[in-house]
Structures are given as structure tokens and as C-alpha cells.
Amino acid sequence: MSLFVALLGGVIGGITWMLLDIMNLGIDLIWAYIPVHIDFIFYPLVICAFGGLVIGLYTKRFGPYPHEMSEIMVEVKAGNKVPYDNLPVVAVAALLPLVFGGSIGPEAGLTGVIVGLCFWFSDRFKFIFAEVEELAQIGMAATIGVIFGSPLFAFVNQIEDEKKPTVIPKNTKILMYFVGIMGGFGALNLLSGIFGGGMGLGRFPAIENVAGGEWLAAIPLALIGVAFGMLYYVFQRLIKVAVSPLKRYTVLKAIIGGIILGGAGMLLPYTMFAGEHQMTMVMDSWESMGFAVLLLTGILKLFIGNICAQMGWRGGNIFPTIFSGVVIGYACALMLPIDPIFCVAVVTAALTATVMRKPMAVILLLLICFPINGIIPMTIGAVIGGAIPLPKWRKLETE
Structure with a gap:
């Protein structure tokens, strides 16, 4: 079983690398x-409007793909099977918004493809292993680890809210998670090393100065991150209500979304795309960008991400959320006499945890881009962001 899961992880890493390439x-x-x-x-x-036309026509023909990663996780953990007879359709649907500049991440589409592939494997090998019914959960963890370059994040993100009894004993399943994740991670790194490609967040330098001023600012900075995380939900709610009259007009809705995306990109280019490459550019130019541009970019990124999601440009929200936290954190750093990386770490962790609701997973995810001495400020931000309750109307939507 371990060998089988390791090979499956390698296949997942290879397919993920191919789609990202x-x-x-x-x-x-x-x-x-x-x-x-x-x-x-x-x-x-023009390109984003044309992209909206293509996405709208494709959605009208094949349906609303890809599904969000959270939706797929709920289905898998409930024991429901994800169809695998339309994997090429899901793959193309996942790539179209990304190629045309959508402010979304690739995790939703890639997870849909890989989970479907895992169910395909399980149907063909159940005569050998009784445990293959849970391959989809292992495959999902491997996919997340490969996309974000963080095996520990993938592991914690998968098991943090896992409560349903499993066929595989708990300790064995933990081992299977690590085997699958490391198999996928190793395959992606091997292919990226030979051929290039892949994804990855930029790497911040070490925090050089942590004194009384930094610790005094930590909680206020975390609350700033939480406030912008709540703004994400406000945008989500307002856009959902505004778009509801266009529910039947799939193509028109996608074109309008493309026009809004392209218009925002003309004013503030960093509001487009997932944000992992743009984050590196911001690291090098944040001081020259100025407070207003940084703050506006962060806010508009949260807004455009929700525009894409509600207008049919479907995808993930993790990369764009992290990017918003980074630029808003740098905006705060311009106004405060404290270490800028400390500032960015707290705000980014708080904003991301407010949106994801998984503080431990957020900390492990952000460790791939923040220095190890940023773990305490990140923990402060993530714990506060995950502890403050969601708006009442948001709770009703998720129940």
C-alpha cells in the first residue's frame, strides 16, 4: 500500500507539473x-473580455467547472465519489481563467482533476486493496502539497477538521498522507529541476529587528489583517447579491467579469493573476509604490477575486488572499517605524487565517515564504484571525 501511494503521489506530481507548465x-x-x-x-x-467570452461559452457547454476546493473536500470527506469521466473538461476549465489573467489560484481546478483521477484508480484497484476508497483524500493532500510547495501545510490542511472514522487506521493513514505528499513533492521538484516550471511564493528575508515597538504593534496589525479579511466576506456578499440577476446569463456574466478584471488590471496590474509571481515583484519595489497604491492594490485584489468567483472565472482564493495580505502589510510598514517583514508577517497571517479559518495550516503554509524567526508574529496574526468569529450572515451561508 505504501509503494502504491508513493507511485500515485509521483503521478500526481507529474500531472500537476504538466498542467502548471x-x-x-x-x-x-x-x-x-x-x-x-x-x-x-x-x-x-480586450483580452480579458475575450477570455470572459471563451469561459462563458465553455461553461454553457460543459457546466460550472472547476468546483471549489472546499466543495471537493466536503464531498470526499462525506464519502461521495467525484466523477472522473470528464477530467479533460475540468482541466481545460481550470486553465482558461488562469491563462486569461484571472485573480484566482490553480488549487481548485488541479484538485478536481487529481481527486477524480484518484477515484478512477480506486475503482480499478479495489480488488487488491480495501483501503483504496480513501485514496482521494490522500491524493488531495498530495496535490495541495505540490501546488503550494509545503508538505506540512498539505498534511495539516487535510486532517485539521477530519472527524469521520476511516477504513485505514489513524496512524497508518497519517503515514500514507506523508508518503503520498512526499511522492508528489519529489516528482514535481525533479521535473521542475530538469525542465523548469512549477509554482512557488517568493521568499522574504529574515526579520532583522524585533523590539518593543514590534510587539506593541503586533495585535493592532493582526486586527488590521482581520478587518481586511472581513472585507473579503463583505465583497463576497455584495457581489453575490449584485450578480444574482445575471444568474441565467452565463456568457454575459463572464464577459462582464472579464471587463472588470481587465479594467482593474489597466489601473493596477498586480490585481490580475494568482499573485505568487507578483509577490516577488512587490518585495523589490514596495517602498517606491507608495502607501496609496499598495493599499488600493490589496483591497482591489480582494474585490477582483470575488468578482472572478461570482462571474464564472472559477478557481482558488489562497494565493490571491496571501498576496493581498502582503501588499496591505507593506502599506502598514510604510506608516510604522517597525521592521517591515514583521509587519507583513502579522497582517498576512491574520488576513489569510480570517479567510481560511485554519490557523495552524496558515502558519505552516506561510513558512514557505517567511523566515523561521517570523513564526511568532505569524502565530499571533493567525490565531487572532482564526479566533474572531465570522459575520452572522456568513455563518448562515456556510451551515
Whole structure:
């Protein structure tokens, strides 16, 4: 069983690398190669509107894919089977919004593909292993670990709210999680090392100065992060209500979403795309960007992410949320005489934990980009962000 799970993890890593590579090729073609040969000021607006047309027509033909990662996790943990007869359809649906500049992450689409693949495996090997019914959960953990480059985050994210009894004994299943995650992680790193590609968040330098000023600012900074996390939910609610009259107009809705995305991208380019590559650029230029641009970029990123989700540009929200926390944290750093990395760590952890509701998983995820001496400020932010309750109307929606 361990060997089987390790091989499955390797297959997951290879497929994830392939899909991410296709995504990067598409982005380079549309957003790097073609603009060099076409000098047109409204290029983002036109391309995003065209992307909305393509996404709308594709959705109308095949249905609303991909499903959100949280929806897939609920289905898998409830013991429901995810269909696998339409995996190419899900893969294309996942790539289209990303290639056309959507402010979303790839985790939703890739998770849908991999979980479907795991159910395909389970149906064909159940005569050998009784435990393969739980391959989907192991495969989901491996996919998340591969996408975010964080095996520990994938592990904790998968088991943090796992309460249902499992066929595999608990200790054995923990081992299977690690075997599958490391198999996928190893395959992706091997392929990325040979051929390039993959994803990954930028790496912040070490926090150089932690004194009384930093600790005094920690809780207020965490509350700032929480406030912007709550703003995410406000945007989500308002946009959902505003878009409800367009529910039947799948193509029109996607085109309008593309126009809003492209218009925002013309004003503030970092509001487009998932945000992992843009985060590295912000690290190098945040001081010259200024407070207003940083703050506006962070707020608009939260808004555009919800626009994409509600307008049919479906995908994940983890990468864009982290990016928003980073730019808002840098905006705060411009106004406070404290270490900027400390500032960014607290705000990012608080905002991300407010949205994800999993403090421990957030800390482990952010450790891939923040230095080890940032673990205490991140813990302060994540614990406060995860502890403050959601708005009452949001709780009613999730129940």
C-alpha cells in the first residue's frame, strides 16, 4: 500500500507539473509574447473580455467547472465519489481563467482533476486493496502539497477538521498522507529541476529587528489583517447579491467579469493573476509604490477575486488572499517605524487565517515564504484571525 501511494503521489506530481507548465506557457504567450508585438493600451481590457467570452461559452457547454476546493473536500470527506469521466473538461476549465489573467489560484481546478483521477484508480484497484476508497483524500493532500510547495501545510490542511472514522487506521493513514505528499513533492521538484516550471511564493528575508515597538504593534496589525479579511466576506456578499440577476446569463456574466478584471488590471496590474509571481515583484519595489497604491492594490485584489468567483472565472482564493495580505502589510510598514517583514508577517497571517479559518495550516503554509524567526508574529496574526468569529450572515451561508 505504501509503494502504491508513493507511485500515485509521483503521478500526481507529474500531472500537476504538466498542467502548471501549460498554464505558464499560455500566460507567457498572451501576456508577454503578444504584447511585445502589439502596442495597444486597451490590450488587458480586450483580452480579458475575450477570455470572459471563451469561459462563458465553455461553461454553457460543459457546466460550472472547476468546483471549489472546499466543495471537493466536503464531498470526499462525506464519502461521495467525484466523477472522473470528464477530467479533460475540468482541466481545460481550470486553465482558461488562469491563462486569461484571472485573480484566482490553480488549487481548485488541479484538485478536481487529481481527486477524480484518484477515484478512477480506486475503482480499478479495489480488488487488491480495501483501503483504496480513501485514496482521494490522500491524493488531495498530495496535490495541495505540490501546488503550494509545503508538505506540512498539505498534511495539516487535510486532517485539521477530519472527524469521520476511516477504513485505514489513524496512524497508518497519517503515514500514507506523508508518503503520498512526499511522492508528489519529489516528482514535481525533479521535473521542475530538469525542465523548469512549477509554482512557488517568493521568499522574504529574515526579520532583522524585533523590539518593543514590534510587539506593541503586533495585535493592532493582526486586527488590521482581520478587518481586511472581513472585507473579503463583505465583497463576497455584495457581489453575490449584485450578480444574482445575471444568474441565467452565463456568457454575459463572464464577459462582464472579464471587463472588470481587465479594467482593474489597466489601473493596477498586480490585481490580475494568482499573485505568487507578483509577490516577488512587490518585495523589490514596495517602498517606491507608495502607501496609496499598495493599499488600493490589496483591497482591489480582494474585490477582483470575488468578482472572478461570482462571474464564472472559477478557481482558488489562497494565493490571491496571501498576496493581498502582503501588499496591505507593506502599506502598514510604510506608516510604522517597525521592521517591515514583521509587519507583513502579522497582517498576512491574520488576513489569510480570517479567510481560511485554519490557523495552524496558515502558519505552516506561510513558512514557505517567511523566515523561521517570523513564526511568532505569524502565530499571533493567525490565531487572532482564526479566533474572531465570522459575520452572522456568513455563518448562515456556510451551515
